[in-house]
Amino acid sequence: MSKERVVIAGAGHAGGTVAAMLRQYGFEGSIVLIGEEPIAPYQRPPLSKAWLKGEADAESLMLRPESWYAEGQVDLRLSTRVEAIDRAARTVTLSDGSSLPYDNLVLATGARARRLPVPGADADHVGVLRSAADAEWLKHRLGPGRRLAVIGGGYVGLEAAASARALGAEAVIVEREARVLARVAGPVLSDYFQSRHEARGVSFELSAEVTAIEPNGVRLADGRLIAADTVLVGIGAYADTELAQAAGLECADGVVVDLDARTSDPAIFAVGDMTHRPLPLYGRSARLESVPSALEQAKQAASAICGRPRPADEVPWFWSDQYELKLQIAGLAWDCDTLVERGDGAADSFALFHLKDGVVRAVEAVNAAPEFMGGRQLIGRQIAVDPTRLADASVPMKALLAGQG
Numbered sequence: 551m552s553k554e555r556v557v558i559a560g561a562g563h564a565g566g567t568v569a570a571m572l573r574q575y576g577f578e579g580s581i582v583l584i585g586e587e588p589i590a591p592y593q594r595p596p597l598s599k600a601w602l603k604g605e606a607d608a609e610s611l612m613l614r615p616e617s618w619y620a621e622g623q624v625d626l627r628l629s630t631r632v633e634a635i636d637r638a639a640r641t642v643t644l645s646d647g648s649s650l651p652y653d654n655l656v657l658a659t660g661a662r663a664r665r666l667p668v669p670g671a672d673a674d675h676v677g678v679l680r681s682a683a684d685a686e687w688l689k690h691r692l693g694p695g696r697r698l699a700v701i702g703g704g705y706v707g708l709e710a711a712a713s714a715r716a717l718g719a720e721a722v723i724v725e726r727e728a729r730v731l732a733r734v735a736g737p738v739l740s741d742y743f744q745s746r747h748e749a750r751g752v753s754f755e756l757s758a759e760v761t762a763i764e765p766n767g768v769r770l771a772d773g774r775l776i777a778a779d780t781v782l783v784g785i786g787a788y789a790d791t792e793l794a795q796a797a798g799l800e801c802a803d804g805v806v807v808d809l810d811a812r813t814s815d816p817a818i819f820a821v822g823d824m825t826h827r828p829l830p831l832y833g834r835s836a837r838l839e840s841v842p843s844a845l846e847q848a849k850q851a852a853s854a855i856c857g858r859p860r861p862a863d864e865v866p867w868f869w870s871d872q873y874e875l876k877l878q879i880a881g882l883a884w885d886c887d888t889l890v891e892r893g894d895g896a897a898d899s900f901a902l903f904h905l906k907d908g909v910v911r912a913v914e915a916v917n918a919a920p921e922f923m924g925g926r927q928l929i930g931r932q933i934a935v936d937p938t939r940l941a942d943a944s945v946p947m948k949a950l951l952a953g954q955g
């Protein structure tokens with residue numbers, strides 16, 4: 551193993567973690583980590599939260615200090631793209647024209663923000679929020695006297711609106727669906743977050759179709775102009791599978807991988823936002839965009855490359871911070887038949903449990919860490935609970951976990 555070379559394409563959260571896990575697991579071969587962005591691997595979540603509000607500096611975004619790469623003997627090549635994969639020759643071609651052999655290749659190219667196909671969408675006052683450069687652009691445009699229109703009421707859009715308010719800017723959310731978070735949460739959570747944003751002065755245009763972006767705002771299909779000097783397009787992201795597809799790897803919505811994060815080519819792994827991954831607890835596969843999923847897959851790939859046992863399956867989870875509200879979600883609310891509410895929405899501390907056949911499949915917890923942690927364990931253990939006791943906040947989560955549910 552010591553003479554092997556692992557090439558990692560994409561120096562984001564997943565790619566950077568694969569490099570670190572390989573060294574942690576004792577991999578002694580060479581590691582080349584190639585990233586098209588000009589900065590070492592960093593965390594994206596603060597870009598719409600603490601960093602955007604000015605509560606975190608650039609240093610705190612970094613996944614590891616820059617010195618770690620030299621110390622860990624990771625050959626980090628920034629501002630460099632992997633342009634093509636030759637699977638037969640086991641080489642990649644880089645944007646500087648060179649080619650690099652690999653024994654194992656790890657694809658970690660992440661996702662790209664969707665653009666809005668309407669006139670005016672490429673103007674200077676319109677942007678997306680995916681990279682540190684995007685966040686820098688946005689931050690300079692927020693402050694008292696400014697007005698931000700966010701197209702898309704997903705997590706990134708809602709977080710950006712909350713940060714804009716914290717910086718003194720006005721904010722309006724323009725959403726095509728009848729409620730925010732429509733793709734990722736149920737109506738109870740959607741209504742709750744909308745009400746909390748409204749209480750902070752954010753306005754909403756729901757069921758609103760954008761037809762154009764103009765210098766002074768966003769034009770809707772009903773003819774109205776929603777005034778704004780900055781427009782953030784937050785309509786989701788798509789898996790960056792360009793390289794993988796060109797190399798003939800199996801792709802669905804993302805590169806198809808197994809529980810070792812291995813693609814249809816045994817020498818090539820894929821991790822993070824770009825993958826279509828198995829979710830054994832749910833008997834399905836899907837693409838997840840979350841840091842915990844990227845970390846789990848980085849562990850899977852590094853373990854397989856180092857010949858270690860496959861790590862235990864994890865319950866998927868995610869978080870979002872808006873104002874003083876900490877939302878933590880575990881599991882996936884697919885095909886559920888029962889919704890159990892626990893806690894007090896009015897007091898901004900509650901949890902929504904989604905059950906199927908009496909078993910908790912997902913929990914959405916707002917300022918309710920015990921419910922999140924207990925819910926996550928209930929999901930993993932797949933034990934049936936009594937919905938009445940689950941709804942009763944005086945019954946400790948521990949009792950439910952102990953099977954006294």
Ligand SMILES: Cc1cc2nc3c(=O)[nH]c(=O)nc-3n(C[C@H](O)[C@H](O)[C@H](O)COP(=O)(O)OP(=O)(O)OC[C@H]3O[C@@H](n4cnc5c(N)ncnc54)[C@H](O)[C@@H]3O)c2cc1C
Pocket residue numbers: 559560561562563564565584585586587593594595596597598630631632633658659660661679680681706790793821822823824838839840841842844867868869870871
């Ligand atoms: C604003 C924002 C807020 C978020 N908040 C949360 C949150 O609160 N909680 C949470 O769990 N998740 C959050 N996420 C999602 C989380 O950041 C992603 O799931 C995570 O970054 C995925 O890591 P990744 O390495 O797969 O992709 P990325 O971090 O996107 O990294 C991919 C990297 O590969 C590079 N690349 C692409 N193609 C090539 C190529 N051909 N050659 C070289 N390099 C290439 C890209 O430039 C990029 O740097 C958020 C994301 C955003 C954008």
